[in-house]
Amino acid sequence: MKVLGIETSCDETGVAIYDTQQGLLSHVLYSQIALHEEYGGVVPELASRDHIRKLLPLIQESLDQAGLQKSELDGVAYTLGPGLAGALMVGAATGRAMAWALGLPAIGVHHMEGHLLAPLLETPRPEFPFVALLVSGGHTQLVKVEGIGQYELLGESVDDAAGEAFDKTAKMLGLGYPGGPILAKLAQQGVPGRYKFPRPMTDRPGLDFSFSGLKTFALTTWQTEPQTEQTKADIAYAFEEAVVETMVIKCRRALQQTGYSRLVVAGGVSANLHLRRRLQEMLQKQNGEVFYPRLAFATDNGAMIALVGALRLEAGERAELNFKARPRWDMASLGAV
Numbered sequence: 001m002k003v004l005g006i007e008t009s010c011d012e013t014g015v016a017i018y019d020t021q022q023g024l025l026s027h028v029l030y031s032q033i034a035l036h037e038e039y040g041g042v043v044p045e046l047a048s049r050d051h052i053r054k055l056l057p058l059i060q061e062s063l064d065q066a067g068l069q070k071s072e073l074d075g076v077a078y079t080l081g082p083g084l085a086g087a088l089m090v091g092a093a094t095g096r097a098m099a100w101a102l103g104l105p106a107i108g109v110h111h112m113e114g115h116l117l118a119p120l121l122e123t124p125r126p127e128f129p130f131v132a133l134l135v136s137g138g139h140t141q142l143v144k145v146e147g148i149g150q151y152e153l154l155g156e157s158v159d160d161a162a163g164e165a166f167d168k169t170a171k172m173l174g175l176g177y178p179g180g181p182i183l184a185k186l187a188q189q190g191v192p193g194r195y196k197f198p199r200p201m202t203d204r205p206g207l208d209f210s211f212s213g214l215k216t217f218a219l220t221t222w223q224t225e226p227q228t229e230q231t232k233a234d235i236a237y238a239f240e241e242a243v244v245e246t247m248v249i250k251c252r253r254a255l256q257q258t259g260y261s262r263l264v265v266a267g268g269v270s271a272n273l274h275l276r277r278r279l280q281e282m283l284q285k286q287n288g289e290v291f292y293p294r295l296a297f298a299t300d301n302g303a304m305i306a307l308v309g310a311l312r313l314e315a316g317e318r319a320e321l322n323f324k325a326r327p328r329w330d331m332a333s334l335g336a337v
Helices: 031-039 043-065 083-101 111-121 161-173 178-186 212-224 230-259 273-285 300-315
Strands: 001-006 012-019 023-031 075-081 106-110 130-135 140-147 149-154 262-266 289-291
Touching: 001 043, 001 230, 012 043, 012 140, 012 212, 012 300, 023 043, 023 300, 031 043, 043 083, 075 083, 075 111, 075 262, 075 300, 083 106, 106 111, 106 300, 111 130, 111 140, 111 262, 111 300, 149 161, 149 230, 161 178, 161 212, 161 230, 178 230, 178 273, 212 230, 230 273, 273 289
Parallel strands: 001 075, 075 106, 130 262, 262 289
Antiparallel strands: 001 012, 012 023, 130 140, 140 149
16 A cells, blocks of 8 residues: 655655555655744744645655656545644645545544654564653653554653753753754763753652753753853753653663563654663663664654554545644544554
């Protein structure tokens, strides 16, 4: 089954084609970073307008890359939520209209389920069951995964998501946009041990996260220390180390609580190389396995939407002709496949 996937939940326009027999056939992506850089963050109306400009050419490029005509598709998938309402409407309206015009089945995909299952695009694929750490600019969640659509939330951030905390801390330090990757790169120049940041909510039971206090700790440190480039790098190192170690501790607890030996890490922050290294070390000590999407699929992309759409369409799910974008959408409400 060949399924076209469309992702427009925020500031990336992604299109891909996934074949349940042959795997990923094409993948194209346009990022709006340059558009939003001067504002220091995503401007929703500008994001929606840029999706409108870019989506149809990217659909054609994806078809050309796969060597397919529209008539050879078997289904269309699009991100229905969560995300920015206007941006979601662009992809959902285009995808649903395209499916109707071609007489194809369509399906609205949950954005975070796309991230959660993105490692299934890789070889080897993780087998069910596993614990998933979904970590991005908008979400930090630990999820017990027994199968597709069988999700139990184990813990989540009670305030800022990890990616959001990275971006806000980078902004406080006067770094560029997007701040998270820049802060992570700067941290490589930091001196270990100069500053010791707290590990929030690790001194109590439970699997919830809290990262907002680390922003305040970073700001206070920056304001009370000599404001040099080396100080900035040292704060970046201490901040990243605190966030990463906190997530490692919580992942270890989640694996112990479930008795599982497999961990899936997905979402934009899963591209953080320090996080990947520390989790790999932890799982090796426990004789477990950790799985990630490739770096190109860690951030928002159409491939993960095409994959999930193909799996759900193949299982017989279908979207109604009428639809409504879902900026907020509980993943636990999804049906099992």
